[in-house]
Amino acid sequence: MSAADLAAVLEQYRAGLESELILLVHLQKIAARQHEMTQSADIDALQRATDRRDTLTADLMKVEDQMRPLRDRLTRDQASAQQLPGFDHAVALYQTIARMVAEVLETDGHSVRALAQIVGARRAAVQDAEQAEATLAAYGRAAVRPRTATLVNRRG
Numbered sequence: 001m002s003a004a005d006l007a008a009v010l011e012q013y014r015a016g017l018e019s020e021l022i023l024l025v026h027l028q029k030i031a032a033r034q035h036e037m038t039q040s041a042d043i044d045a046l047q048r049a050t051d052r053r054d055t056l057t058a059d060l061m062k063v064e065d066q067m068r069p070l071r072d073r074l075t076r077d078q079a080s081a082q083q084l085p086g087f088d089h090a091v092a093l094y095q096t097i098a099r100m101v102a103e104v105l106e107t108d109g110h111s112v113r114a115l116a117q118i119v120g121a122r123r124a125a126v127q128d129a130e131q132a133e134a135t136l137a138a139y140g141r142a143a144v145r146p147r148t149a150t151l152v153n154r155r156g
Contacts, residue, residue: 001077007084009073014086016067017093023060024100027053031107038114 001009030053037046074081081087 001073001080003080003084006074006077006080007086009070010081010084010086010090013067013070013074014090014093016063016070017090017097019063020060020067020097021093021100023056023063024097024104027056027060028100028104028107030056031104031111035107035111035114038111038118041118 030049034046034049034053037049
């Protein structure tokens with residue numbers, strides 16, 4: 001591959017990395033909002049954010065699919081690619097993207113733990129309500145007996 005062809009591949013790869021970076025910035029913001037929503041247990045807003053996030057993630061995967069052959073080509077000709085202007089910038093973009101992905105995953109971990117706590121608290125509340133209902137039903141059966149004729153209150 002000629003130096004000019006390799007430079008064109010590097011330029012396409014850099015443009016793809018910048019596209020991924022833009023999508024990841026949006027993804028980071030949504031992940032942060034999702035984490036905030038777990039604190040308020042706003043499940044409807046959380047679902048809307050999840051839908052938007054799914055769209056962004058699909059877009060990110062489309063870009064990544066297009067970049068895979070470019071990355072493979074640059075890896076095969078790495079010695080020549082390293083000599084090209086812009087190579088260091090592409091490496092820096094790649095490292096930034098890797099860091100951002102790690103940050104989003106960390107935020108997601110916090111969100112998952114918060115949601116697990118919410119689910120656990122709701123499950124405990126349901127159990128408490130069921131126990132209270134059963135206790136009240138037992139009380140109702142013991143304290144409020146149907147009036148039936150007995151020897152004492154029967155006139156005859």
